[in-house]
Amino acid sequence: MEKPADNQYPIHELIKQRWSPLAFNIRPIEPEKIASLLEAARWAASCFNEQPWFFIVATQDNSQEYEKLLSCLVEANQQWAKDAPLLIFSVAKLSFERNNKPNRHALHDVGLAVGNLTLQAQSLGLFVHQMGGFDMERTRTLYNIPQDYEPVAAIAVGYPGNISQLGEDLQDRELSPRSRKPLPDFVFHNTWNQSYF
Template structure:
């Protein structure tokens, strides 16, 4: 499915073609090599002072970790995410041997973005979700106090939009939309567009 971003100037293909599908093939696979490459990409993300605050729980379809992550998803997310080949729970390490990790969530965001862009390069669909039970994740995985669950990423291969309910299918098939650059980048004073 062609969901390329409509940009005001050309951007890299990985960015132009990245989107968050919900229609995933229940028989689709993510190879171990591709999964490892995605996690390596995440590992090499920038972080404040090289603190590397990103941590990941990785569940492959059919294993116990996958089932525990799936059970944590909100009902609305479970309805479409169940065909994922892999579910990843991204967590943030808030402390290290030096104390509080500065800008830790920002570091995890950068790591997850690297993971997602590597997924695009590997031909893998990736969809990030905030709708899950964070307290349940802490209990289910016995997370240490300084590890906080942040986001779940569904990984898989594209499936048919026909497997989705009407509202999700419409969103799946609709063109991608973003605010214009003039509403995001300013110069001189707030609200004066840079472009």
């Protein structure tokens, strides 16, 4: 299934074809492709080159590790994410290594790293679905994440599946058209809320 962006201006084909499916194929992801995704994340830009991103990875071939990560997701996300062969948590280090001061750019930088990972996945025929629906405290406890680090998002990765494997409510969601705010709603110049376009 494809859901290309209905873009007004030219964009790269990888961006145009990227979307966040709910239906994943249980087909395992080749280890070299997983390494490629994480390598792409590794080369993201970051404030002072701090690279404040960390990733917790679980694949279905290790059922104990996989179930541990899956158990951190809210039930509604577990429903469909259980088929994704790769689950990841992104984690941000909230202070700079260089001086231990707060790094207010850490979440931005983790997002950029995951953006790299997402486009790399798209280039390999894989899809990524990021989730905010997870239990942060359970995640922190189960993985012994230190206080200066924050779980940012849960991420499901895999080859596209068949929509028929989803419940009716999720099929409706999967089939719904993609939408984005128009550029004039969020691109300003001169003063706040004065559209650039």
